[in-house]
Amino acid sequence: MRKTSVLLAVFILELLTSLLIGLSTGLYVSASSSGDDWPMFHHDMTHSGYSASTAPNTNQTLWTYKTGGEVYSSPAVANGKVYMGSGDGVVYCLDAYMGGLIWNYTTHGGVESSPAVVEGRVFVGSNDGNVYCFDASIGSKLWNYTTGNNVASSPVVANGRVYVGSHDHNVYCFDASSGAKIWNYTTNSWVSSSPAVADGKVYVGSADRNFYCLDGSNGALLWQYPTGNWVESSPAVDNGRVCFGTDGGYVYALNASDGALIWQFGTIFSVLSSPALVNGNVYVGSNDNNIYCLNGSSGAVLWKYDRGHWIMSSPAVADGKIYEGPVCA
DSSP: OOOSSOSSOEEOOSSSOSEEEEETTEEEEEOOOOOOOBOSTTSSTTOOOEEOSOOOSSOOEEEEEEOSSOOOSOOEEETTEEEEEOTTSEEEEEETTTOOEEEEEEOSSOOOSOOEEETTEEEEEOTTSEEEEEETTTOOEEEEEEOSSOOOSOOEEETTEEEEEOTTSEEEEEETTTOOEEEEEEOSSOOOSOOEEETTEEEEEETTTEEEEEETTTOOEEEEEEOSSOOOSOOEEETTEEEEEOTTSEEEEEETTTOOEEEEEEOSSOOOSOOEEETTEEEEEOTTSEEEEEETTTOOEEEEEEOSSBOOSOOEEETTEEEOOOOBO
């Protein structure tokens, strides 16, 4: 699977539920209490993976919704609605309280990309090579932009701009209102990593074995860091550090300003999971079957938990708990 986000992701829902779980051919919702929305991949433009919501102590299921294909897209939750894509090529909008279908839109390729919902619009990529923008209420298409290959990367929206990667080797920046391309930056291989945005900078990895920091306004390269391995994991940014995993089995922490290495931590197998950065700690899964809690300053292991199978999903943290999705066996 060449997907930076997850087989499952956990998202927090306002007023009724705070945990949403997308499994292979359906979406499952667990009961909980109030919290904040989760409008894009890993919660926000910095990919913190953290919600201030309360979160469930049990796995009581409120409803399920079955799609026509595998669900690799992580759901977004905004204004009482759940948005996600499916391998059947459909983008779905569901009622968050009852699980009923509100609208759907059929693309011409599987939708692994995780939607971003901002200011009444839904932004998502498809493996038909397009980035789409829909009206969040009724699902009408507002615009689309055709790239040169699959778009498995999950868009991030910041300051009226949409940032996303494509398997055509480019990182794109679009005007969120019109879909007009503002700039693109070409790497030497496909980009499935979802960009993170902080302090006017765009952070993203590429399968060309480099990690990039770009100027958010014009796409100029500010710095790059060679990892020696594909970067499919999406970065998270906090406290002047940017963290991400690589297919070589490493988790990196770089200085967000200049790309200098702060630390790297080695697991046995690839790290496709995207880190969550919460209270100075880094939470991340690995295909060595473990989910790790690392010290954000040093990379030292604070604890780890063996799931017994590969972990590709990206941890979510809320209410003093960590939620991590199903395994790939």
